[in-house]
Amino acid sequence: MKYSKSTAIAPANIAFIKYWGKKDEVIRLPLNASISMNLSNCLTTTTVEFSKSNKTDTFALLDGKNIVNDNKETEKVIKHLDRIRKIAKLDLSAKVVSKNNFPKGAGIASSASGFAALTVAASSAAGLSLSEKELSILARIGSGSACRSIPDGFVEWRAGEKSEDSFAYSLYPNTHWDLRDLILLVQNTGKKIGSTKGMENAFSSPFMEPRLQGINNKITKVAAALQRKNIQQFGNLIEEETVNMHAVMMTQNPPLFYWSGETIEIIKEVVMWRAEGLDVYFTIDAGPNVHLFFEAKDEEEVLRKIKSFNRELKYILNKPGEGVKLTDKHLF
Amino acid sequence: MKYSKSTAIAPANIAFIKYWGKKDEVIRLPLNASISMNLSNCLTTTTVEFSKSNKTDTFALLDGKNIVNDNKETEKVIKHLDRIRKIAKLDLSAKVVSKNNFPKGAGIASSASGFAALTVAASSAAGLSLSEKELSILARIGSGSACRSIPDGFVEWRAGEKSEDSFAYSLYPNTHWDLRDLILLVQNTGKKIGSTKGMENAFSSPFMEPRLQGINNKITKVAAALQRKNIQQFGNLIEEETVNMHAVMMTQNPPLFYWSGETIEIIKEVVMWRAEGLDVYFTIDAGPNVHLFFEAKDEEEVLRKIKSFNRELKYILNKPGEGVKLTDKHLF
Numbered sequence: 001m002k003y004s005k006s007t008a009i010a011p012a013n014i015a016f017i018k019y020w021g022k023k024d025e026v027i028r029l030p031l032n033a034s035i036s037m038n039l040s041n042c043l044t045t046t047t048v049e050f051s052k053s054n055k056t057d058t059f060a061l062l063d064g065k066n067i068v069n070d071n072k073e074t075e076k077v078i079k080h081l082d083r084i085r086k087i088a089k090l091d092l093s094a095k096v097v098s099k100n101n102f103p104k105g106a107g108i109a110s111s112a113s114g115f116a117a118l119t120v121a122a123s124s125a126a127g128l129s130l131s132e133k134e135l136s137i138l139a140r141i142g143s144g145s146a147c148r149s150i151p152d153g154f155v156e157w158r159a160g161e162k163s164e165d166s167f168a169y170s171l172y173p174n175t176h177w178d179l180r181d182l183i184l185l186v187q188n189t190g191k192k193i194g195s196t197k198g199m200e201n202a203f204s205s206p207f208m209e210p211r212l213q214g215i216n217n218k219i220t221k222v223a224a225a226l227q228r229k230n231i232q233q234f235g236n237l238i239e240e241e242t243v244n245m246h247a248v249m250m251t252q253n254p255p256l257f258y259w260s261g262e263t264i265e266i267i268k269e270v271v272m273w274r275a276e277g278l279d280v281y282f283t284i285d286a287g288p289n290v291h292l293f294f295e296a297k298d299e300e301e302v303l304r305k306i307k308s309f310n311r312e313l314k315y316i317l318n319k320p321g322e323g324v325k326l327t328d329k330h331l332f
Numbered sequence: 333m334k335y336s337k338s339t340a341i342a343p344a345n346i347a348f349i350k351y352w353g354k355k356d357e358v359i360r361l362p363l364n365a366s367i368s369m370n371l372s373n374c375l376t377t378t379t380v381e382f383s384k385s386n387k388t389d390t391f392a393l394l395d396g397k398n399i400v401n402d403n404k405e406t407e408k409v410i411k412h413l414d415r416i417r418k419i420a421k422l423d424l425s426a427k428v429v430s431k432n433n434f435p436k437g438a439g440i441a442s443s444a445s446g447f448a449a450l451t452v453a454a455s456s457a458a459g460l461s462l463s464e465k466e467l468s469i470l471a472r473i474g475s476g477s478a479c480r481s482i483p484d485g486f487v488e489w490r491a492g493e494k495s496e497d498s499f500a501y502s503l504y505p506n507t508h509w510d511l512r513d514l515i516l517l518v519q520n521t522g523k524k525i526g527s528t529k530g531m532e533n534a535f536s537s538p539f540m541e542p543r544l545q546g547i548n549n550k551i552t553k554v555a556a557a558l559q560r561k562n563i564q565q566f567g568n569l570i571e572e573e574t575v576n577m578h579a580v581m582m583t584q585n586p587p588l589f590y591w592s593g594e595t596i597e598i599i600k601e602v603v604m605w606r607a608e609g610l611d612v613y614f615t616i617d618a619g620p621n622v623h624l625f626f627e628a629k630d631e632e633e634v635l636r637k638i639k640s641f642n643r644e645l646k647y648i649l650n651k652p653g654e655g656v657k658l659t660d661k662h663l664f
Binding site (some may be wrong): 206207210237 | 425521522523537541542543545546571572575576578579580582583585587589591592593594595596597599600601603604
C-alpha cells in the first residue's frame with residue numbers, strides 16, 4: 001500500500017427539502033430524507049497528506065492569507081481522519097490544509113463542502129478506493145449534509161434506517177436544469193446558535209411531528225417538479241418547505257430566530273416581485289442569508305431588482321454544481 | 333320608551349392567548365378561547381344618536397380634525413346598528429361619531445375598541461339595558477375580539493359552542509397587577525392582509541390543528557400565571573403563544589408575513605435584554621407592532637433600552653385598562 005497526498009474540491013449545497021433533526025446523533029441518521037443542489041461557486045479545496053514526518057495531525061483552514069484556528073473544528077477533523085485510518089488500517093498522522101472560496105463569516109456553511117472534500121482527499125491519500133455511496137456515507141458521519149456534496153448536481157439524501165442505508169445519490173446531473181441560486185449575504189444579528197445544537201431540540205416544537213408527517217409527500221413533489229423543470233411548482237414547494245422549517249425552529253424551546261430584519265424584508269420583496277410576474281423564489285438555511293432561485297433567463301432582471309432594493313447587498317451567484325472531485329494525487 | 337344620545341368609551345385590548353380562526357364566520361364563534369388585557373391608553377370614544385331628524389344612518393370616524401370615510405367600515409357599523417334596532421324594536425336612523433386617541437395607520441386595531449364602544453353607546457341610546465354578558469355577545473357579533481373590550485382588566489373570552497356561550501368576562505380587574513404594555517409602533521412593509529381575511533385560511537397551515545390541540549392547556553397556564561403575577565411564567569407563555577400563531581400564519585397558503593424587519597430585530601433585542609436579567613417579554617398581533625410586557629418597576633430601564641436601540645421609534649405606553657364605560661347619556 002502506498003501513502004500519498006491528495007487534494008479534493010467539493011461544493012457547498014443548498015437544500016430544497018431541509019434536514020432538521022436526527023434519529024441517531026452519533027452516526028448522524030436524519031429524521032427525514034432531503035433534496036439539495038450543489039453550488040457551483042461555493043467550494044472548499046482540501047489537501048490531506050499522510051506522512052511519517054507528521055508528528056501529529058494538523059488542520060489549517062486558510063481564510064485569504066490568514067490561518068483560522070478552531071479547536072472544535074480541528075477535533076472534528078481528527079475524529080474523521082481516525083475513521084478513515086481505521087478503514088485503511090493506516091497509522092500515520094496527517095497534515096490537512098483547507099480553503100474556502102467564500103469568505104468566513106458570510107454565513108455560508110462550510111461543513112458540508114469541508115467534510116465532503118476531507119472525506120475524498122483523506123480516503124484517496126490513505127490509499128482507499130471507495131464508491132460514491134461509501135464516500136457519501138463516510139461524509140455523512142463526519143457532518144450530516146456533507147453526504148449531499150458528494151454526488152453530482154441535484155441530489156437526494158435517503159434517510160435510511162441504518163448507516164449503510166443513509167446516503168445521497170444524484171437525481172439529475174448539474175446540466176439538467178439551468179437554474180440560478182443567488183445567495184444574498186445578509187448580516188447576522190443576535191446570537192448565532194449552530195444547527196447541530198439547534199436540531200437537538202427539534203421535538204420541543206409542537207410542529208415538529210406534523211412537519212415530519214408531511215415531508216415524504218414534499219420529497220415526491222419536489223423531485224417531480226425538478227424532473228419537469230417547472231419553476232412555479234418547484235418554487236412554491238421550496239418556499240413552503242423553508243418557512244415550515246423556520247416555523248419549527250422559532251417554536252422550539254429555546255426558540256431559534258435565524259432570520260435578520262433584512263431576511264424578512266427580502267422575503268416580502270420576493271413575494272411582491274412574483275406578484276409582478278417574475279418567477280423568483282426563496283429558500284433559507286439555519287442563518288439569515290436568502291437564496292433566490294430563478295431560471296437563467298431571468299438573471300438580469302433579478303439582479304436589477306436586488307440592486308434597486310439594496311445596492312450595498314453582497315451576493316454570490318451560483319449555477320447547479322458538480323459533485324466532489326479529486327484534483328490531483330501525488331504518490332510518494 | 334325614550335330615544336336618546338349616548339357616548340361610550342372603550343379600550344383596545346391585547347391578547348395573551350390569541351384568537352385565530354372561526355368555527356362560525358357569520359356570528360364570529362372562535363375556534364379557541366382567548367385571554368387578553370385592556371389597554372389603558374388606546375381608546376375609542378363613540379357617540380350614537382337615534383333621531384327622527386336623521387334621514388339615513390351616518391358614520392364619521394374622526395382622525396384629528398379630518399373625517400375618515402370608509403364605506404366598508406360604514407357598512408359594518410350600519411349592520412351592527414340594525415342588530416341593536418331589531419332588539420330594541422326601534423325604527424330610527426342613527427348619527428354615529430367615533431374618535432380614536434391613537435393615530436390611524438399606527439397599526440393599532442381599532443375594531444375591538446370601536447365595536448365595543450359602538451355596542452354600548454348604541455344599546456344605551458336605543459333605550460336597552462343589557463347585561464355585561466349580553467353586551468359582550470353583541471360586540472362579538474360586530475367584530476370578534478370586541479367582546480374582550482367590554483369587561484374590566486384581564487379578560488377571558490370563552491369560545492362557546494353557540495352564540496349565547498361565546499362571551500368575555502373579567503378574570504381580574506385592571507388593578508390586579510401593575511403591568512406595562514409598551515407598544516412599539518413599527519412601520520408596516522409589504523401588503524397588509526386583514527386578520528378577518530387571513531384567518532379564513534387558517535387550516536391551510538399544517539400547524540393549525542396542533543396549535544388548537546395545545547391551546548386549552550395554554551389558557552389554563554396563562555390564567556394561573558396571571559393569578560400568581562409571575563412575570564417569567566407569564567412572559568414565556570405569551571412569547572411561545574405569539575410565535576406559535578405567527579408560525580401558523582406564515583405557513584398558511586398564501587403565507588401571511590405580518591412581521592417587518594424591525595419586528596424581528598426587536599424580538600432578538602428582547603431575547604438579549606432578558607439574557608441580561610431584564611424581565612421583558614413580547615407579543616405581536618396580526619401586524620408588525622411589538623408589544624413589550626414588563627412590571628411597573630422596570631419601566632424606566634425598558635424605555636432606556638428602547639431609546640438606545642432606536643431613538644426614532646414611536647411607542648404608546650399602557651397599563652391594564654378598565655372595560656367599556658358609558659360617559660354620558662342625554663335623554664331628549
